[in-house]
Amino acid sequence: MTKHVLFPADELEPGEVRRAEVGGVGVAVVRLPDGSFRAMRDLCAHEGARLTEGWLIPRMVADDVDSPEAEGVVLRCPWHGYEFDLDSGRCIADPGRVRARPYPVTVEDGRVVVERTT
Amino acid sequence: MSVATKRVGSLDETNEALRAEARAGTLLVDTDVHEMLDKIPDDLYPYLDSGWRDYLASSGYGWSGLRHLMMLPYISASDGHPEWRFPDGTMKAASAEATASILFDELGESLAILNGFYHVGAARSDYEFAAALASAYNDWQIETWLGPHPRFRGSAHVVPHVPEKAVREIDRVAAHPQIVQVFLPAATDVQYGDPSYRPIFEAAVRNDLAVAFHHGTHTETVLGFPRYWAEWHTLAAPQAAAGQLVSLIMNGIFEKYPELRVVFLEPGVTWLPGVLWRLDQNYREVRRTIPWVKRLPSDTIREHVRVSTQPMTDVTPQQFATLVEMTETQDVFVFSSDFSHFDADEAEAVLRGLSPELRRRLRFENALATYPRLRSLAG
Numbered sequence: 001m002t003k004h005v006l007f008p009a010d011e012l013e014p015g016e017v018r019r020a021e022v023g024g025v026g027v028a029v030v031r032l033p034d035g036s037f038r039a040m041r042d043l044c045a046h047e048g049a050r051l052t053e054g055w056l057i058p059r060m061v062a063d064d065v066d067s068p069e070a071e072g073v074v075l076r077c078p079w080h081g082y083e084f085d086l087d088s089g090r091c092i093a094d095p096g097r098v099r100a101r102p103y104p105v106t107v108e109d110g111r112v113v114v115e116r117t118t
Numbered sequence: 119m120s121v122a123t124k125r126v127g128s129l130d131e132t133n134e135a136l137r138a139e140a141r142a143g144t145l146l147v148d149t150d151v152h153e154m155l156d157k158i159p160d161d162l163y164p165y166l167d168s169g170w171r172d173y174l175a176s177s178g179y180g181w182s183g184l185r186h187l188m189m190l191p192y193i194s195a196s197d198g199h200p201e202w203r204f205p206d207g208t209m210k211a212a213s214a215e216a217t218a219s220i221l222f223d224e225l226g227e228s229l230a231i232l233n234g235f236y237h238v239g240a241a242r243s244d245y246e247f248a249a250a251l252a253s254a255y256n257d258w259q260i261e262t263w264l265g266p267h268p269r270f271r272g273s274a275h276v277v278p279h280v281p282e283k284a285v286r287e288i289d290r291v292a293a294h295p296q297i298v299q300v301f302l303p304a305a306t307d308v309q310y311g312d313p314s315y316r317p318i319f320e321a322a323v324r325n326d327l328a329v330a331f332h333h334g335t336h337t338e339t340v341l342g343f344p345r346y347w348a349e350w351h352t353l354a355a356p357q358a359a360a361g362q363l364v365s366l367i368m369n370g371i372f373e374k375y376p377e378l379r380v381v382f383l384e385p386g387v388t389w390l391p392g393v394l395w396r397l398d399q400n401y402r403e404v405r406r407t408i409p410w411v412k413r414l415p416s417d418t419i420r421e422h423v424r425v426s427t428q429p430m431t432d433v434t435p436q437q438f439a440t441l442v443e444m445t446e447t448q449d450v451f452v453f454s455s456d457f458s459h460f461d462a463d464e465a466e467a468v469l470r471g472l473s474p475e476l477r478r479r480l481r482f483e484n485a486l487a488t489y490p491r492l493r494s495l496a497g
Contacts, residue, residue: 046402060409065313065370068409081403093405094398094414 001104006112009037017075019052022114027103028052029112030075030086038086039105039114044077045091045098054078059092129295132268133495139228141497145482146465148221149426150332150383150454151230151270153263155255156212158236161262165254173247202458211458214263214270221457222269225464228482229492230457231271232263233301233332233383239277240303240336249277249287256291264296271492273301273330278308278318285321292325298489299381304331304358306338311362311369323377326490332383333358356389363423364397370410372422379488381424384456388432390425391445420447424488426454427480428463435471442476452485 004022012018012031019042020027026042028051042052054077058070074083074092083092084100091098104115127135139145155161159174166174202210202220210216221227236255241248252275264272274291276284284300291297300322302310310331322329339353340361359382372378397415405411430438442448453469456462469477486496 057406060406062410064374065410076406081406083405091402093402098402 001115001117004114004116005108006114008110009107009112010110012037012112015056015073017052017054017056019050020112020114022103022116025116026050026052027114027116028075028100029105029114030056032073032086037105037107037112039103040075040084040086040089041101041103043100044079044082044084045100046077046080046082049077049079051075051077051084051100057083059083127268129268136228136269136495137497140482140486140495143478143481145228145486145495146226147453147482147485147492148227148230148455148457148465149330149381149424149452149485150428151217151221151232151457152211152235152459153214153217153232153259153270154209154212154235155258161258162251162254165257166250170247170250170254174251197460198458199460199462209458214267217457218267218269221455225455227269227455227465229269229271229495231273231298231330231489232259233273233330234259234275237275237301237303237332237334237336239275239301240305240334241277242279242307242336245277245280245283249280249283252277253287253290256287260291260294260296264294268296271296271298271489273297273299274327275301276318278302278305278310278315281315281317285317288318288321288325288327292327295491297327298491299328299330301330301332304333304337304355304362304382304385306340306354306358306361309361309365309369311365311367311371313369316371316374319371319375319378323375328379328381328489330381330383331359331362333385355385359385359425360389360393363393363419367397367415367418368401368408368411370408372418373410373412377490379422379424379490381426381452381488383426383454384428385425386429386432387425387427387438387441387451390447390450391441394419394445394447416445420449423450424452424484425450426452427468428454428456429461430463430468431461439472439476448476448479449484449487451480452488453480 006020014031014033014035016031018029020029027039028042030038042050056073057076059072059074060068061071062068076083089100089102106113221230238248238251255275259272263270274288274297276287333355337354337358344350394416401415486492
């Protein structure tokens with residue numbers, strides 16, 4: 001794994017998404033509402049859209065038709081709306097078949113650091 | 119086992135014989151047989167109280183099942199193979215003994231699930247009268263067909279538009295051990311995913327029954343009743359099945375009732391791939407609008423939904439095998455004859471040319487895994 005030091009962490013507000021080039025690969029860096037970071041390949045496995053051009057939206061969950069509620073957030077593809085879990089990178093609707101590779105991400109010395117095998 | 123002994127014995131003895139057939143791989147389950155009332159309305163009188171008897175006497179057939187269409191050829195003498203009629207032209211499907219002889223002795227079937235022709239559950243008015251007729255029909259079915267013939271299994275006919283009555287009827291009729299399913303009309307003006315129908319599915323699960331959907335002469339296409347039977351017979355059944363399947367899945371019925379198994383009868387096989395793929399794709403795109411749905415619809419279909427094979431004449435065996443492979447639906451299809459319509463399928467015509475594994479699945483394995491009350495027959 002190689003550490004790639006990216007931009008200052010405070011450049012990304014909670015709820016914002018930014019694309020970064022990491023070793024020649026596009027990575028979506030996401031800052032969650034709680035201030036923590038996530039990173040995944042900036043590529044929808046469906047038709048290749050950049051996920052950073054989509055939206056960070058509430059993740060809707062429900063036990064039944066009368067109880068939908070928001071629980072956390074997901075990254076939604078701009079083209080067909082596929083939703084990606086920010087921890088696993090898996091498409092919530094089709095986790096076994098559709099995935100954006102997730103990468104470890106930390107903040108070191110005030111800068112976002114993504115680890116990726118090169 | 120010789121033909122002469124195949125239909126002799128109690129229910130327990132018959133079930134033991136069926137288990138032996140399953141172990142030998144020769145079991146053949148027919149999921150869609152249409153038994154008929156012999157005399158309408160006389161057959162039902164013994165099972166109705168005096169008030170409803172008077173209603174029935176006043177209305178003749180008791181239910182205007184044909185609605186708008188002439189329904190040629192269904193109402194003509196050409197519906198049904200000539201050998202499936204008595205010399206006087208009446209249908210052998212109105213005789214339990216004659217039907218048993220055809221299915222079990224001549225056609226080599228092991229077990230036949232009865233779905234009737236008298237689908238009063240499809241009535242769109244007079245629900246209490248319809249419910250009384252459904253109960254009478256259930257009693258007639260049990261006494262005339264199931265009791266004397268342990269290789270027949272039956273349906274609990276109900277009127278879904280009065281769910282509380284339907285639930286009481288399911289609980290009542292399920293006391294008979296040969297009832298294996300709740301029969302619902304594949305109506306085109308009702309979406310069974312609506313929460314108001316949940317008590318029916320709950321009752322089915324509570325009583326270890328599957329739920330079957332079948333179109334009828336009440337079933338319209340999405341454009342209403344077409345001008346000709348050929349149009350209706352092309353569209354009504356698969357459109358109704360597709361509509362109800364989508365409704366059940368997108369309204370979370372299978373998440374609500376994880377033990378529920380449903381069977382779509384007689385829509386054919388070729389409609390399923392398009393619906394399955396479209397369902398999956400819409401779920402991937404707008405899951406957030408239906409978050410109570412937890413799985414990819416095609417995975418739910420493979421676990422919970424079965425489709426009977428007739429009419430299989432649209433496709434060659436190779437085309438069907440390719441369809442199954444493309445959609446990964448080896449678990450989904452169950453054999454049905456649709457006895458005694460003119461276009462009924464005989465088993466060998468359906469199974470010929472399929473792989474040994476797919477033949478076994480269609481003959482009995484998928485059916486036994488579907489109907490909770492048949493599971494114990496699996497060898």
